Amino acid sequence: MAKIKKIVVDRNLCIGAASCVLSADTVFELDAENKAIIKLKGGVKSQDPAEKTALEDDAVADDTLLTAAQSCPTRAIFLYDEDGKQVYPS
Amino acid sequence: MEKVKYLIIGGGIAGTTAAETIPQLDPAGSCAIVSDEPYRLYSRIMLSKPNFFLEKIPFDQIWLKQPEWYTQQNITLIIGKKATALDSAAKIVTLDDGTAIAYDKLLIATGSCVRTWEIKGAEKQNIFYLRTLDHAKQIIAQVKTAQRAIVVGGGFIGFEMCDMLRLAGIDVTLVIREPHFWDPILDQHSGALIEAALEHGGVKIVHNSLIKEVVGKDAAQGVILQNDIVLPTDMIVVGIGTYCPIEWIAGSGIKASRGIITDEYLATSAPDVWAAGDGAEFKDVVLGEQIQLGNWANAQMQGKIAARNMCGAHEQFRLVSFYVTSGFGITIAFAGDIRPSEGREIIARITVDGNSLSRIILKNDRIIGATMINNTKELAVITKLIEKGAPMEHNRDKLLDPLFDLKTLL
Numbered sequence: 001m002a003k004i005k006k007i008v009v010d011r012n013l014c015i016g017a018a019s020c021v022l023s024a025d026t027v028f029e030l031d032a033e034n035k036a037i038i039k040l041k042g043g044v045k046s047q048d049p050a051e052k053t054a055l056e057d058d059a060v061a062d063d064t065l066l067t068a069a070q071s072c073p074t075r076a077i078f079l080y081d082e083d084g085k086q087v088y089p090s
Numbered sequence: 091m092e093k094v095k096y097l098i099i100g101g102g103i104a105g106t107t108a109a110e111t112i113p114q115l116d117p118a119g120s121c122a123i124v125s126d127e128p129y130r131l132y133s134r135i136m137l138s139k140p141n142f143f144l145e146k147i148p149f150d151q152i153w154l155k156q157p158e159w160y161t162q163q164n165i166t167l168i169i170g171k172k173a174t175a176l177d178s179a180a181k182i183v184t185l186d187d188g189t190a191i192a193y194d195k196l197l198i199a200t201g202s203c204v205r206t207w208e209i210k211g212a213e214k215q216n217i218f219y220l221r222t223l224d225h226a227k228q229i230i231a232q233v234k235t236a237q238r239a240i241v242v243g244g245g246f247i248g249f250e251m252c253d254m255l256r257l258a259g260i261d262v263t264l265v266i267r268e269p270h271f272w273d274p275i276l277d278q279h280s281g282a283l284i285e286a287a288l289e290h291g292g293v294k295i296v297h298n299s300l301i302k303e304v305v306g307k308d309a310a311q312g313v314i315l316q317n318d319i320v321l322p323t324d325m326i327v328v329g330i331g332t333y334c335p336i337e338w339i340a341g342s343g344i345k346a347s348r349g350i351i352t353d354e355y356l357a358t359s360a361p362d363v364w365a366a367g368d369g370a371e372f373k374d375v376v377l378g379e380q381i382q383l384g385n386w387a388n389a390q391m392q393g394k395i396a397a398r399n400m401c402g403a404h405e406q407f408r409l410v411s412f413y414v415t416s417g418f419g420i421t422i423a424f425a426g427d428i429r430p431s432e433g434r435e436i437i438a439r440i441t442v443d444g445n446s447l448s449r450i451i452l453k454n455d456r457i458i459g460a461t462m463i464n465n466t467k468e469l470a471v472i473t474k475l476i477e478k479g480a481p482m483e484h485n486r487d488k489l490l491d492p493l494f495d496l497k498t499l500l
Contacts, residue, residue, distance in 0.1 A: 016414050017104075017135060017468075020386045022394070034414055034423070035464045053361035068109060070154055071103065073386050090156065 002081035005060045008049040009036045020072035021078055023068035028055035036076070091191040092120045094166070094424060096400060097183060099173045100199030100353045101125030102134065103122030103386060106155065108197050108400070109165045113312030115401035124173055124185065129220055131155045131367055135225045135386055138250040140257045152223065173200075176342040178360035192436075195362050198339070198350055199393060200273030202332035202368040202384060207242075211304030213492065216325045221332070226484035229327065233258045234251065236324035240313055241293075244271040246415055246422075247329030249284065252293045255327070259275075263294045263321055264315070265301060276431045279447060280439065280463045287418040290474040296321075314434040332384065334369040347371055349382040353408045365402055376409050376477060377427050377458050385413040385493040410476045414466060423466045426459030426476045427451065434458075439465075440493045450489050455481045 009020075009055075016034035024052035031037045032046065036038070038050045039057070052058060052065075069088045079087040096112050098105045101123045132152045136142045142152065160167045168185075169303045176196075177232045186188050204219040206212070216236075218229045241248050244266040255262045267276075268440040270281030271288070285295055296315070303314040304326065312322040334349040345351040345359040348372030356364050356372055362381050365372075367389035369383040388411040393405045412425035433453055440447040445466035450457055452470065460472045478500065488494045 015135070015139075017385075018412070018467075019390050022387055022391050022409075030470060032467045032470065034469055035093075059384040072109065073103075073154070074139070075133070075151055075154070088457055 002083070002085065002087055004065050004079050004081040004087060005052055005066065005082045006049055006084075007038060007052065008056075008078040009047070010076045010078065011035050011047060012061070013074045014049075015074050015076075017073050019071040019073060020068040023071050024060060024064045027055055027060055027065065028068060040070065091182070091190050091192050095119040095190055095194045096121040096197070096397075097121045097193035097195070098197045098199060099183065100197075100367065100369075101131060101167065101169065102155075102199065102201050102367060103131065104201070104389040104393035104396075105197065105199035106131040107390050108366060108397035110163065110469040111397035113163060113403060115398060115403070119401070120166075121164065122168060122173055122191065123160075124168045124183070124191075126172040127168070127224070129223055130157060130160065130167060130169070132223055134221075137223065138220060138247065138415075140250075140254040141232055143254045144258055145230070148442045149460065158382055159461065171487070172338075174338050176339045176344070176363075178342045178344060178363055179267070181362065192363075197393075197396055197400060198344075198358070198369065199281070199363045199367045200335055200369050201389075202334050204328075205331045205333055207304075207328055207330070208378065209301060209303060211306070214304050214306055215309040216306075217304065218311050218325065218327045218498050220251065220327065220329065229325075233260065234323045234448070236260055238263075238323045238325075240321060240323045241329070242266075242326065243329035243331070244273070244281075245275075245329055245331070246413070248413060249288075249422070250417060251329060252288055253268060253291070253326045256291050256293060256418075259292075262292070263296060263300050263323070264288065265296045265315070265321075267300055270294075271296055273423075274433075275428055276461055276463075277438065278435070279438065279444075280449065283445065283447075283463050284420060284422065285290075287420040291418040293418075301315075308405060318333065328451075331475060332368070334371075334382070335371075343460065347380075351380065354408075355399050355404065356407050357391055357399065362400075364396040366396040372407060374427075375406050376410055377453075379427070381427060381429075383411055385411050386409045410473045412473060414469070414470060421464055422444075423462040423464050423469050424459070425462075425469055425473050426457075427453075428459040428461055435454065437486065437489045439468075439490060441465075441492045447492075452482060454464065455480060455483050468496060474500055 174184040350365040354373040368384040414423040451459040
């Protein structure tokens with residue numbers, strides 16, 4: 001698999017099932033609206049697309065990110081590689 | 091006879107997550123999944139979402155794994171076959187085509203089945219249930235031509251089906267047995283908020299009513315209520331609950347009640363057999379009780395923990411899970427244990443305008459669950475309070491006050 005560079009959560013699709021939090025709790029958490037957000041360096045919580053290098057847990061395994069995305073029941077998590085190509089959903 | 095080290099019965103999120111977890115601990119261990127549905131893993135959550143039903147998103151969005159994923163992970167996926175017998179002493183599972191598979195470790199992740207109607211006329215066409223992708227396909231086809239629909243049952247499925255049918259422009263009548271929506275899980279106030287939203291969205295509600303007969307030739311054309319009123323219809327969606335299929339393990343020595351009984355490690359009463367997902371009635375370490383839950387996060391996490399324990403770990407399953415749905419401009423959320431059992435105390439936090447509320451459920455002075463209407467903003471903090479299990483003896487007045495910030499109790 002290509003290396004994951006960018007992570008995007010589509011808030012319109014997210015229903016807060018928490019599957020990403022269970023798969024990768026160092027990367028995702030649910031906010032006050034029960035939508036998934038991304039944990040960035042410096043304790044920042046972001047709704048926006050995030051580069052993997054900006055993650056608080058920038059050493060997270062690509063497999064863990066992929067599992068998180070694949071377990072989302074509304075396919076709200078999008079992963080992109082270094083060439084900007086969508087890795088998941090494929 | 092075929093033999094695998096890890097055999098998983100059930101190809102839903104619990105079984106598939108287990109199969110995904112096993113190679114992390116035992117890369118060489120062979121693994122097979124048996125599913126009675128003819129499909130790989132799909133999103134059961136999406137089945138009840140209007141965007142899927144009304145084909146506003148591509149059908150293929152339903153798949154959560156590609157076929158090649160199973161090969162890459164070295165998982166044998168056996169679809170369209172049902173497990174019919176388990177010999178837990180000889181460690182053999184038999185399938186409905188007569189195939190016998192021997193295992194070292196077995197996971198039962200068979201989920202739950204819909205409860206079907208047993209009334210006169212229940213065998214007619216155009217009566218639908220919603221649990222599987224095949225069920226959903228039937229409803230999708232019918233929605234295209236139906237003008238009138240009857241939804242039976244006041245629960246998540248009833249609510250979500252009303253939403254989808256109204257969005258499809260269909261006249262909807264909801265028939266519920268209870269005096270208000272979701273009684274006795276919800277109180278009258280919560281039920282009234284949901285019903286107001288349903289009615290505002292154009293759903294007619296018939297309370298305190300049982301349907302005694304479905305009429306029509308081959309297809310359902312109407313229902314007769316207990317008071318002999320006849321409601322005409324083009325389709326009926328029945329959401330009257332689920333049950334866990336346990337007949338096939340009868341005689342295996344595995345203890346079962348409503349579900350398959352497990353300890354806090356998700357181990358059943360038979361050696362080398364675990365259970366996970368909607369069908370597991372597990373020892374919940376947060377509540378200190380046996381409980382059965384039907385939601386995605388619970389099933390996913392149980393699949394993971396059961397798999398780890400099958401590979402030799404000794405980890406307790408510990409999770410406060412929840413489910414949220416929305417439609418008709420209203421949001422309904424449940425967290426933890428919401429069963430209206432004996433010994434529960436309920437504190438309702440109702441906002442001044444009366445339009446939202448959280449009902450906090452206590453047992454032995456600790457928060458064990460909550461139901462929230464239009465109040466999902468309290469879901470995270472209440473989930474944390476359930477996990478924390480702190481005594482609430484001096485906090486009753488605070489819990490009752492909708493303006494009190496629950497975070498200060500953490």
